Amino acid sequence: MAKGGRRGFSHEQKAEIWARWKAGECVSDVARALAVPGSRVHHVLASRGGIAPLARKRSDRHLRMDEREEISRGIAAAEKPAQIAARLGRHRSTVGREIARNGGLERYRASEADAAALERAARPKPCRLAQHGRLRRLVAQKLAANWSPEQISSWLKKRFAQDRSWHVSHETIYRTLFVQARGALKKELIAHLRSAKRLRCAKGVAHSTGLRGKIVDAVSIRERPPEVEDRAVPGHWEGDLLCGSSNSYIATLVERQTRFLMLVKVPGKDTAGVVAAVSKHVRKLPAQLRRSLTWDRGHEMTEHKNLTLATDMKVYFCDPQSPWQRGSNENTNGLLRQYFPKRTPLSGYSQSDLDKVALSLNTRPRKTLGFDTPAERLRAVLR
Numbered sequence: 001m002a003k004g005g006r007r008g009f010s011h012e013q014k015a016e017i018w019a020r021w022k023a024g025e026c027v028s029d030v031a032r033a034l035a036v037p038g039s040r041v042h043h044v045l046a047s048r049g050g051i052a053p054l055a056r057k058r059s060d061r062h063l064r065m066d067e068r069e070e071i072s073r074g075i076a077a078a079e080k081p082a083q084i085a086a087r088l089g090r091h092r093s094t095v096g097r098e099i100a101r102n103g104g105l106e107r108y109r110a111s112e113a114d115a116a117a118l119e120r121a122a123r124p125k126p127c128r129l130a131q132h133g134r135l136r137r138l139v140a141q142k143l144a145a146n147w148s149p150e151q152i153s154s155w156l157k158k159r160f161a162q163d164r165s166w167h168v169s170h171e172t173i174y175r176t177l178f179v180q181a182r183g184a185l186k187k188e189l190i191a192h193l194r195s196a197k198r199l200r201c202a203k204g205v206a207h208s209t210g211l212r213g214k215i216v217d218a219v220s221i222r223e224r225p226p227e228v229e230d231r232a233v234p235g236h237w238e239g240d241l242l243c244g245s246s247n248s249y250i251a252t253l254v255e256r257q258t259r260f261l262m263l264v265k266v267p268g269k270d271t272a273g274v275v276a277a278v279s280k281h282v283r284k285l286p287a288q289l290r291r292s293l294t295w296d297r298g299h300e301m302t303e304h305k306n307l308t309l310a311t312d313m314k315v316y317f318c319d320p321q322s323p324w325q326r327g328s329n330e331n332t333n334g335l336l337r338q339y340f341p342k343r344t345p346l347s348g349y350s351q352s353d354l355d356k357v358a359l360s361l362n363t364r365p366r367k368t369l370g371f372d373t374p375a376e377r378l379r380a381v382l383r
Contacts, residue, residue, distance in 0.1 A: 009044065011115055017044055018052040049178020062117065063090070063098060068110040071095060075105055128168055129176045129185060135166055136185065139173060143189045146338055147364060149173035154371045194338055215302055218317040221294060221325055228292055228316075231257045234381045235291035237313075238329035239278070241269065241300055242336055244346030249300075250354060251278050252336065254329045255289065258377035259369060261332055261361050263354035271302040279310040286382070292316060294326055335361060 009017070013034060020030045027045065031038040058064075063071075067088055074084035081099060085092040099105060102113035129136040135156075142152045149170035160166035176185045177193075228236045234257045242250045251264035251274060264281045267273040282290060292314045295301045304315040318325040339357045340346060362378075365371040 008115070009040075010111060011118055014044060017041055021045060021050070022052055049175075051175055051178050058118075058121070062121070063094070065110065065114045068098070068113050071098060072108060072110040075099070075108055127176055128172055132165070135168060139168065140185055140189060143173075143177075143185070143192050145364075146192050146360065148194060149177075150367060151365050151371065154367070155365055158371065192338070194335055215297065215299070215304070215317060217305065218297075219315065221316045221318050224292065224294070224316050228256070228294075233291065234258060234378075235289040237293045238326040239293055239295050239301075240326065240329050240333060241266070241274070241298060242333055242340060242346070244340060245343045246345050246347065248346035249274075250336075250340070250346050250349070251281075252329060252333055253278070253281070253293075254332045255374075255378070256328055258374050258381060259328055259332070259366055260374040260378045261358045263336075263358045265349065265351045265354055269298075269300050271300050274300040275303045275307045279307050282307075282311045282313060287312075289381075294318065296323065296326060332361070 016034065017030055020033060025033075027038050027042050031041045034041070067090070070088060071084055074087070081096045082092040085095040088095070098113065099108050102108050102116060129139060138156075139152055142155070143149075147155070152173060153168060153170040156166050156168060173185075177190055227233045234255060236256045237253050238256060239251060239253045242252050244250070247268065249266050249269055251266050253262040253264065254260070262281060264277050266277045282293075290311055290313050293307070294316045295304070296318050297320050301307075301315065301317070304317075307313065308315055323330050336357070339360075340349075359375075362375040363373050365373055369377055
């Protein structure tokens with residue numbers, strides 16, 4: 001029985017909870033399907049950080065559910081354990097131990113005995129990070145520096161190429177973080193992941209960005225030259241505004257070839273202020289890195305012609321509701337949410353603060369760059 005007299009979930013119910021969770025259903029939908037409070041479903045999911053347990057298999061030597069039900073019926077009929085065992089084709093001591101360890105003749109229940117047997121049969125393998133202290137401390141250090149588990153895993157394989165004892169998969173790191181029963185990595189490190197949720201969720205659907213208004217003389221992204229699309233030449237950027245609370249914003253600029261990031265403090269969302277701030281920042285770049293800028297349909301770039309006059313950069317605009325056309329920028333904005341969570345006021349950050357955040361991201365290895373850093377790729381371009 002669960003605390004407060006509530007009956008716990010059966011093995012079949014737990015299996016249904018995990019199946020629905022893996023299929024992408026939210027806690028409320030799962031709870032509604034099982035006709036139970038959402039807090040009970042959340043408790044099951046939170047016990048493993050949202051990571052479904054591996055399928056369990058029972059040995060043929062162990063009692064099955066139908067045999068336990070037969071034992072329960074035999075007890076109700078006042079049969080002796082030896083009689084029940086003979087009918088099941090089991091040794092009498094097997095049936096006797098089964099009844100004794102599950103409440104005795106007066107309290108034996110087949111479903112509860114079966115669930116208890118499954119729990120007792122668990123033989124978890126020792127956690128790799130719990131066994132390797134130096135590796136655990138290094139992984140924790142990189143997580144605290146906002147590296148993702150995939151970045152850490154790939155970096156370890158490159159750094160210790162000849163010593164496989166230092167290799168660990170990114171999935172092992174995730175599981176050790178979210179399944180706290182492993183007892184290796186502190187739960188607080190989850191806050192350093194790109195998504196700081198306490199439960200690992202199924203992939204969700206993409207959210208609409210909303211319809212944007214028209215911009216006079218906007219040049220479509222479809223008119224960009226091929227060299228921009230294939231990232232063959234450096235100096236082509238993607239830009240957007242990162243939104244905070246109280247109408248505060250930061251301009252984000254990502255170079256397409258190197259994924260190098262620049263953050264620009266802007267006074268607000270008005271086009272004059274945004275264009276002036278971005279132009280001032282871009283003019284610090286060498287000419288070879290000032291070729292084009294691709295923006296979304298936000299009205300903050302209405303005065304795009306002024307930016308072109310000030311920087312010699314051509315400005316292209318994405319199609320409405322098409323954020324994937326600025327994929328590098330969208331991905332980087334997601335990374336930035338580790339530093340600037342939603343509903344955080346951004347007006348209090350100085351340009352120096354923004355430069356430090358940009359430096360942190362520019363010195364983190366990126367999978368798309370073969371786990372080189374954007375800073376390394378940019379230095380190679382400028383040689």
